[in-house]
Amino acid sequence: MAAQGKREVHQILAQSFKELACRRPIEKITIKEITDRSGVIRPTFYNHFQDKYELLEWIIDHDLIEPIKPFIRSGMTVQAMTFLFINIEKEKEFYTKASRLEGQNSFIAIAQDCIQRLLVEVFEERSRRRQPKYEWLTPQRLAQFYGQSMVFVVIQWIQSGMTIPAQELAELYEYMLSHSLEDSLKDL
Numbered sequence: 276m277a278a279q280g281k282r283e284v285h286q287i288l289a290q291s292f293k294e295l296a297c298r299r300p301i302e303k304i305t306i307k308e309i310t311d312r313s314g315v316i317r318p319t320f321y322n323h324f325q326d327k328y329e330l331l332e333w334i335i336d337h338d339l340i341e342p343i344k345p346f347i348r349s350g351m352t353v354q355a356m357t358f359l360f361i362n363i364e365k366e367k368e369f370y371t372k373a374s375r376l377e378g379q380n381s382f383i384a385i386a387q388d389c390i391q392r393l394l395v396e397v398f399e400e401r402s403r404r405r406q407p408k409y410e411w412l413t414p415q416r417l418a419q420f421y422g423q424s425m426v427f428v429v430i431q432w433i434q435s436g437m438t439i440p441a442q443e444l445a446e447l448y449e450y451m452l453s454h455s456l457e458d459s460l461k462d463l
Contacts (some may be wrong), residue, residue, distance in 0.1 A: 284323055287313045289294050292327065301327065301376050329378035331373065335389045338362055347397055353449045355424070359443035363429065367437060374433045386426045387419075393420035420421045424451070 291313035295304045296450045303325060310317050324330045339362055346355035391397040398414030407413075428448050432439065439447070454462070 276301075281323070284315065284319065284338070285333055287315065288330060289318060289324065289337070292330055293366065294335070296372050297368045301373060310429070317387060327377070328385065331376075331380075332385050332389060333380070335386055339386075340389050340393055347393060350402075352452065355443045356428075356445035356448050357442050359429070360444055361430070364434065364437060364441060370433055371437075374430055383426055383430060386429065387422050390425055391418045391422035394421055421452075 288309060291309050292304065294438065295308055295312060306317060306320050306327065308328070309321050309327065339359055342362060343355040343359050346352070346358060373382045395414050395418040397418050402414055425448075428444070428451075432444055451459070
């Protein structure tokens, strides 16, 4: 199947899943409901995704991570986070419902995996050019640390009703990243 055709099927399934997730808990959504709503047969779903959680992962990667890659690669954290928050706001209802997903396939775990893959890739690209200052700070550990902090901020923001504007939250996140614990204690 051509890349364009594959992407179209992914988008059709994703849209169906998002619409269903806005109406009922993700845990209760079946593959049959997704395929019936999208107008494709079940085998088509399984040709593209293992389950609805892999579809959710694709949505996070496609809708949230892919658009911020150029910003992250360029070291433009505030712009990346602003864009991320704006994209979440565009589908506020879906991400609010998705953020409630808990357990083995929780939204938090899926989102962390997605952002950590991107960050590992960026850290590995940069670390090839020079010897690391601290051997313990591997691309994987750095990606895990920053991935967890990004997802923490996203989840807290979503669950608080997204009351802070995207740009302001991105600036607050940049503040947290650029200041030490000691600095933060002084600023409170």
